[in-house]
Amino acid sequence: MQPTLSTAPDGTRFRDLNGNGVMDPYEDPRLTPEERTAALLARLSLEEKAGLMFQTVIELGDDGDLLETPGAISKSPTSTVILGKGMSHFNVHHIPTARAGARWSNNLQRLAEQTPHGIPVTISTDPRHAFVENTGVAFSAGPFSQWPEPMGLAALDDLEVIRTFADVARQEYCAVGIRAALHPQIDLPTEPRWGRQAQTFGYDAERVSQITAAYLEGFQGDALGPESVACTTKHFPGGGPQRDGEDAHFPYGREQDYPGGMFEYHLAPFREAIRRGTAGMMPYYGMPVGLERDGRPIDEVGFAYNRQIVTDLLREELGFDGVVVTDWELVNDNHVGDQVLPARAWGVEHLDATGRMRMLLDAGVDQFGGEECVDLLLDLVRSGAVAEERLDASVRRILLVKFQLGLFDDPYVDEDAAERIVGNAAFREAGTRAQAESVTVLVDREETLPLFAAPGARIYAEGLADHALAAYGERAVRPEEADVAIVRIGAPFDPRDDLFLEKWFHQGSLEFPPGLAVRLARIADQVPLVIVVNLDRPAVLTPLLPVASALVADYGSSDEAVLAALSGRIPPRGVLPVEIPRSMDAVRASATDVPDGTADPVFPRGFGLRPVAPAPVAAASEPVAARQ
Template identity: 40%
Template sequence: MHFSSRPVIRRSALTASCAALALGLYACGSADSLTPTATQPDFGYTTLNLITRDGLKFKDMNRNGQLEPYEDWRLSADARTRDLVSRLTLAEKAGLMMHGTAPVVNDTTGAGTGTAYDLAALKTQINERAISTYITRMSGDAGTMADQYNQIQTLAEQSRLAIPVSISSDPRNHFQYVLGASAGDSGFSKWPETLGFAAIGDASLTRKFGDIARQEYRAAGITVALSPQADLATEPRWARINGTFGEDADLTRAQVQAYIEGFQGGSNGIQTNSVIAVVKHWAGYGAQKSGFDSHNYYGRYATYPGNNFAYHLRPFEGAFAARAGSVMPTYSEPDGPVTIDGIALDQVGAAYDKPLLTGLLRGKYGFDGVIVSDWLIASDCDANCVNGVSSGTPSFVGLGMPWGMESATRLQRFVRAVEAGIDQFGGEDDPGFLIQAVNQGLLPESRLADSAYRVLLQKFRQGLFEHPYVDVSAASRTVGNADFQAQALDAQRRAMVLLQNNDKLLPMTACGKKVWLYDIDPAVARQYGYQVVDTPQAADVAILRVSTPYETLHPNYTFGAMQHEGSLAYVDGNADYEAIKQAAGAPKQIVSVYMDRPAILTNVRDKATAILANFGASDTALFDVLTGKGRPQGKLPFELPSSTAEVEAQLADVPHDTAHPLYPFGYGLTY
């Protein structure tokens, strides 16, 4: 492992096995808390002194020379957590409830994007504010990420109790990057979007993907995955469909379960080498009014005209079967009364909804993990956030999503969210409001202790207290290695959905064929033996890569400027549609449509010989499928509507309900 510019680091020279020991009981433990035999763990590297007891080594995390129960790896995670919680100050309990954004140097956006952490700022936050969980939006290579992560853990070992830091990330193994929904890939293996896994419908493949992503995440120092989305894409215009498994509850349930089992290493909950899965967004997020997203003030409402809220809970049953470590509530608030199993939800954002979090999630479903809020739910939404900027470019300054609590103070929002059931606050790095709430008698300190317990228990179960550092050289070898990339490429091919194949055009051998290309790398086509020409008229076949149409209806809002909203139909003037029309000059046309939402293809299928839907695929994957090296096996994870009018008439919370879909859910041809 390579470290640069850090203190002297001691390595524990320890053997892998030791004799069985008869252990005494700590006051906070029990006979059931103790491991009957003790095998010395390999600590790897540490800056901490080691304590020797009975021939075994332990980290002196609080540097007092005594072996405390929380330092004793022979005890159960529960016993160690309870001891550590008993040692926390009020400020430290509040700090554990912050899930901050890891600051980076030269950050001009406030979003935490960059290639190096601001270690001075992190030192202050870790040591003075006791924050030990952060999202990373770094985009450096895996080795750099791993080295930077190790430097953070060195800072953590300098804190009063040496609580290790947990690093979370939005998805990194897919194609589409939208700030706030996904992260730069940093060389991670490139798989189809989750819609592609739903199209393949093979839970074992999704589980395998999760296991590979788990290995890549842990190698780079990422221990928490802010995924998967269990949301249902029942509103076809919704801007967040790309991260879902489609609109069907049963298919999504199976995919969510497999995804989590891959990331967490099975269905037994958090364990050593798990990446904690944060399943989101509890609940009903996919039924957004007009498809607008609740990152935006204008899109804050979810709507249930079909009285179908219960349907949107079913995918989470897969998460609970896999024992997901964490749940993230949705930003959205219902636009009318919702009652489920006799529980009437509050008409506020989900993070403030005690019936939804405590009554339904903790009560009916028995969830005992960490509930982490989505980002900035306690922040103010200023005038630009409410109305959009009148001039200039929207920014993250003044952004907040306190839906249903807009007129409340920040303190009141923190109190209401904690009372509702929130354990951690996404995007927050100021624990002062929680400290103030306890000091003013608005919250009992014991409630903060409950959340601190849940957060720390997962760190112990992941083995972070024993082995927080990662091997930098191993990160470079693991992340995006050739085997992982090959499996990812195969998934890209399999996920494609063959919608149309007139005259059995596909598969199509090169045989010197002349091709006209649109949005495709000519070098890739030439590698497969095709001759690239300049016009459709000179070609034997035109091959195009296009995307589902969208509109930018709210360009003066931070997320509205980035998200795909509005119409799904190809219209004159749309660059992709103009290329499709231009391709009519060729005898045959192949159109591959990237679908982050369900495209309306009514006026495309008469202009194409073959149509393929993809959910994230490289040019190589596409040409493998075109030439028969790979075969499209996907089935549509959502129906494709036939018209805008039918999209507007469907019910936002009901699946498969456009009147005359052009292609139904589950459709897909084969070679």
């Protein structure tokens, strides 16, 4: 879809966004983004400025239509937030098809043309190219190409693959009108129990810094432009050292500890993100406990509330002048059905919503994530509690990104092109190859791997779909009838479902239940046993070692990709981005912020065997992607 253009007296084609028949400076495509930002900022009403400082979730209909009733997550009708509240930044969740996503994006932009200055919408997303489905963290790929979780990309230890992934994701995002990524997540997960590390790149600060550079290059290019996706890097200044590994989404996980004095280590990848021009930065929910810098105690309040972190460190010391957006729902509680998720106002729970917003502004944030309480901000300005000039500082940064992305000149996308680009065969094949190659072989006794040297194997399998197994052999009903057994399991966690979102977070113990090893040993008594563990956290694998002929890890891989790796059709080359602890006692005794900090780990960071691949067998000669 093409924008409607007008022609200035000198022949310049432009979008007449305010409908006055004149090419105003902010509409002039010949001016720089900085000049256009200054020109528009001077024209905006207080209400327009306030609306720009909020970003929340809105949902789309199955056919890409605009929802005018509150959805499962979104709180207000679409027209209310765009026309009534003046908001123009929205986080999208479920996208059923590429065409629906593109159509919805175009519908949003058409609606935005009705606002006083026609400010285009910026659509953002959490990661959506892998396997995790967690409304508070990430989404499974759906119509997009599917890759391993970021931890799996790190396991490949290949910057070119990272760059390729980021470029593919950029193309797919742009095709459906998504122009902002609420990632990369470059926290260093030094606490092994932390529930968000699947979306990280491990905790080697130097390597994560290099990955960050390649990732930003793939999404943003050398500088933001009309082909870029603007990245919001998170979670400043590092969300990995969570006390006991409990996540700061929840009241019991609000503290971050630095007993090893490693604050600067966790900060290192963010320095690189700033150097590489990340468009945005998101502080984490957590509050530092007992932290000092240069002999000065750091206030024990959530990082976004902390002026010492946002203004003194991020803005002044590190020189970041991009957009700082808070993580979601720091001002108001979130009620969904019969559950609640308290506002993450850690350390300032005693403040009301007005006090929280005022403190966030004083800390130096630009945009309130997961909120749409525009009236609250307007009341602060109209009462004199917050100066309008304070809003101007943030709105300048926010508008500049929109202009740099070219949204004011053409925010529309081609629905047919979206269907051709998103999830195309080449992208899917590249993603599946990365899934298989990221598989990490930890144990291979007596050269059990690769499997299936000859077609027609009898396979006892748990956790593997029939259609995936069919390319390699026949499913056996009992282990004793099989040539090999393959069991896929997930890393252990403690199920919880009291607070909203809690059930999606894998937290708590890293130990498998004792009965699992006993049951697996009975299988291993009958047939060689290959155990595949999905490491969304570094499970305690110790009890599995005696029973496994081969033990491998994946970080988000389809059944087809796992079998391609086990068979050697796509040889696995992954290495561990984190160490594997020997016991929970070792985990509990380790320092929260120290990398490689558990005593006598079973497998060190960087470990991974690489079995020799066999010649391809006829039964598995078709491309992996063709069977998806």
